[in-house]
Amino acid sequence: MNKVLLVGCGHMGSALLNAWIDLKFYSFTVVDPFNHDKLKKKYYKKKIQLFNKTPNQSIIKKFDIIIFAIKPQVAKKVLSEYHDFEFKKNSVIASIVAGKKISFFKKNIKNALQIVRIMPNMPALISQGVSCFVSNKNLSNNNKKTINDLFIKVGLTIWLKNEIEIDKATAISGSGPGYVFTLIDAFEKASQKIGFSKTISREIVLSTILGSVKLMEKSKKEPSDLANLIAVKGGTTEAGIKVLKKNNLKKIMYNTFLAAYKRASKLGKK
Numbered sequence: 359m360n361k362v363l364l365v366g367c368g369h370m371g372s373a374l375l376n377a378w379i380d381l382k383f384y385s386f387t388v389v390d391p392f393n394h395d396k397l398k399k400k401y402y403k404k405k406i407q408l409f410n411k412t413p414n415q416s417i418i419k420k421f422d423i424i425i426f427a428i429k430p431q432v433a434k435k436v437l438s439e440y441h442d443f444e445f446k447k448n449s450v451i452a453s454i455v456a457g458k459k460i461s462f463f464k465k466n467i468k469n470a471l472q473i474v475r476i477m478p479n480m481p482a483l484i485s486q487g488v489s490c491f492v493s494n495k496n497l498s499n500n501n502k503k504t505i506n507d508l509f510i511k512v513g514l515t516i517w518l519k520n521e522i523e524i525d526k527a528t529a530i531s532g533s534g535p536g537y538v539f540t541l542i543d544a545f546e547k548a549s550q551k552i553g554f555s556k557t558i559s560r561e562i563v564l565s566t567i568l569g570s571v572k573l574m575e576k577s578k579k580e581p582s583d584l585a586n587l588i589a590v591k592g593g594t595t596e597a598g599i600k601v602l603k604k605n606n607l608k609k610i611m612y613n614t615f616l617a618a619y620k621r622a623s624k625l626g627k628k
Contacts, residue, residue, distance in 0.1 A: 359383055359384070359385055360383060360384045360385075360422045360423060360504060361384075361385050361387070361420055361421045361422050361423070362378075362384060362385065362386050362387070362421065362422065362423045362424075362425065362508075363387045363388075363389065363413075363418070363421040363423070363424045363425065364386060364387070364388045364389070364425050364427060365389045365390075365424065365425065365426045365427065365428060365436065366389070366390055366426060366427040366428035366429075366436075367388045367390040367393055367397055367427065368390075368392075368393065368427065368429075369480075369483075370427055370454060370478060370480075370482065371388075371390070371425075371427035371454075372393075372397075373478075373480075373482045373483040373512065374425075374427070374478070374482065374508075374509075374512060375388065375401075375406075377482070377485055377511045377512045378508060378511060379401075379404055379406070381508075381511070384508075385405070386406050386407075387406065387407040387408075387409070387413075387417075387421070388406060388407070388408050388409070389408075389409045389410075389411070389412060389413065390408075390409075390410070391410045391411055394408060394409075394410040412439040412440065415443055415444065418440070418443045418444075418445065419443075419444060419445060419446055420446065421445070421446060421449060422446060422448070422449055422450070422504075423449065423450050423452060423501075423504070423505070423508075424440075424445070424449065424450070424451050424452065425452040425453075425454065426451070426452070426453045426454070426455055426463075427454050427455075428455055429455070430455050430456050430457050430458055430625050433455050433458050433462070433466075434466060437463065437466035437467055438466065440466075440467050441466060441467055441468055442468060442469075443467070443469065444469055445469055445470070445471075448472070448498065448500075448501070449471075449472070450472040450473070450474060450497065450501045450504075450505065451463055451467060451470045451472065451473045451474070452473075452474050452475075452476055452505060453473070453474070453475050453476065454475075454476045454477065454478060456477070456528055456532065456622060456625060457525070457528070457621075457622045457623070457624070457625025458475075458625065459475070459521055460473045460475060460492075460493075460494050460521065464494075471496050472493070472494070472496045472497045472498065472501055473493065473494045473496070473497070474491055474492070474493040474494075474497055474501075474502075474505055475491065475492050475493070475521065475524055476489055476490070476491050476505075476509065477489065477490045477491075477524055477527050477528050477531065477532045478509065478512060478513075478532075479531050479532050479534065479535055480535045480536075481513060481535060482512035482513055485511065485512050485513060486513050487512045487513035487514070488513055488514045488516065488531040489509040489512065489513060489514070489515050489516070490515075490516045490517075490518055490523075490524055490527035490528075490531060490532075491505070491506075491509075491515065491516070491517045491518065491524075492517070492518045492519070492520060492521055492523065492524045502517075525619055525622040525623050526615075526619055528618065528619070528622040529615045529616075529617075529618035529619035529621075529622055530615055530618075532618075532622075533618045537611075537614060542563060542564070542567065545563045545567075546559045546560060546563050549562060549563060570584075585599065
């Protein structure tokens with residue numbers, strides 16, 4: 359039985375817990391002083407132990423995996439409560455705290471040996487997420503497999519080489535759904551502006567995007583090649599793509615990712 363402690367159970371923490379809650383050979387304990395009452399009502403029929411404050415040493419030493427799912431702004435304060443704890447032999451400290459490096463956890467949790475950083479994204483809510491990982495050299499193969507098996511329940515898992523890559527992944531897969539939703543919003547607003555209702559705009563836009571993604575997955579073609587197949591010379595698609603190119607969409611997207619990457623790197627230095 360793998361015993362998992364989840365420290366923090368907001369949007370991402372609860373998404374993970376919902377996906378894991380019925381797994382065999384796992385037990386889950388949650389520490390969350392802010393959402394404790396809500397979690398108690400939500401999971402009262404489930405075998406989950408809930409704490410509204412950090413458990414004591416004797417309880418902490420029972421866990422095989424301790425996952426911190428907290429905001430970077432409160433990470434130092436929360437981790438200070440775990441600084442002097444002794445952990446179960448071969449236990450692993452896992453973090454989904456944006457920007458906070460492995461060295462940050464090593465510094466703030468004295469006895470942390472096996473540490474892994476994870477960047478899941480919002481589609482994990484429906485088990486369609488992307489989770490990117492990087493670990494220190496101490497992570498055992500068994501623990502790597504256990505962590506991977508947990509997160510594959512919420513989507514694709516990708517192991518990266520270093521922490522620079524995970525900051526980049528934060529900017530792309532972590533923040534990416536936010537960009538996609540922003541683009542969909544612009545798509546819908548433009549559709550409404552030329553005369554469609556909000557309802558029809560939503561149906562057309564979502565179906566168009568979902569269909570395009572599925573076509574690309576099935577065809578295995580490059581997106582530029584697929585665009586060129588549609589953009590016949592003198593046609594409507596070509597006219598629209600010319601506007602996108604004129605406004606340098608690729609540069610806009612690059613600057614968007616770059617801004618998020620710089621922010622992730624900055625958070626790691628605090």
